[in-house]
């Protein structure tokens with residue numbers, strides 16, 4: 001039977017890493033013991049993944065997207081974005097620089113841009129692997145064969161957020177896309193031996209706390225290796241311009257719950273969290289997170305990769321972000337990792 005006493009529930013989550021859906025809902029709804037809840041997530045983070053923070057250098061290499069997600073600034077119907085795609089040499093140049101900043105992983109992220117065909121991506125992946133870096137891809141839905149080619153070329157990890165496990169809501173917000181196909185992608189990615197990263201948006205219109213509880217149980221069921229959670233931030237140039245959006249508080253609660261139930265995975269303090277709260281990433285690192293993804297894209301491209309308004313670092317250089325984030329991490333007594341930061345399954 002379900003535990004209803006909040007403090008007992010926090011203890012159950014911290015010690016067993018198992019909760020029922022209604023127990024998750026109870027904890028996500030509670031406002032009385034939030035500090036204890038976050039402290040428990042911080043202890044679990046420390047016990048399972050330690051004090052090191054893994055930095056992943058993010059390269060936003062194309063803001064061209066064939067999809068039309070209602071929440072996203074890069075959606076194809078948004079005519080207000082100046083579109084760009086980096087050429088292979090520029091991407092490799094940014095990867096070399098990421099290495100020079102000490103990053104051990106680069107994340108290659110883009111919209112769903114068909115121009116980057118399999119051969120182009122495989123070539124980029126192979127060249128970056130020659131630098132000794134781990135590679136995370138975040139380039140959307142592809143057929144299994146394409147994922148397999150990326151994997152064989154040497155890509156280590158793949159990020160594809162489920163966004164929401166509410167299929168009806170997903171298909172309303174991502175018109176023309178199929179929730180079942182997205183799950184197919186996640187299963188293929190996992191089976192092909194990538195570290196699987198997924199995650200959700202918090203505060204999209206029509207989402208409930210029950211649905212967020214389902215999201216967390218879904219992460220567990222998929223045995224995800226990384227989970228990125230971020231608040232939905234309404235973008236004025238999208239159909240969801242007038243919506244309310246998610247809060248920093250609730251998104252960190254969902255993140256902390258994820259840490260309690262998937263204790264040994266990698267969890268980023270997300271850029272969207274810091275966009276809502278100037279201390280957002282440091283707070284997230286103290287509520288369960290152990291990863292940060294500093295941007296290593298240079299020049300005018302940063303301003304053009306605008307998923308939502310208020311995105312941080314759009315006028316900063318990679319070198320500035322590197323010292324900024326290092327200072328923040330050391331400022332809370334944590335350490336920048338020098339390893340590749342793969343998931344280590346621990347009991």
Ligand code: 5AD
Pocket residue numbers: 071072073161163200201230231232233234235272307308
């Ligand atoms: N607010 C917050 N996050 C967003 N994303 C897209 N649009 C927004 C927005 N308006 C997130 C999606 C996507 C990731 C790359 O960015 O979750 O998976």
Ligand code: SF4
Pocket residue numbers: 065066067068069072073074075076110111112140
């Ligand atoms: Fe494209 Fe991703 Fe934005 Fe959807 S969320 S429009 S797939 S970039």
Ligand code: FES
Pocket residue numbers: 294312313316320321322324325
């Ligand atoms: Fe970019 Fe702080 S991480 S300015």
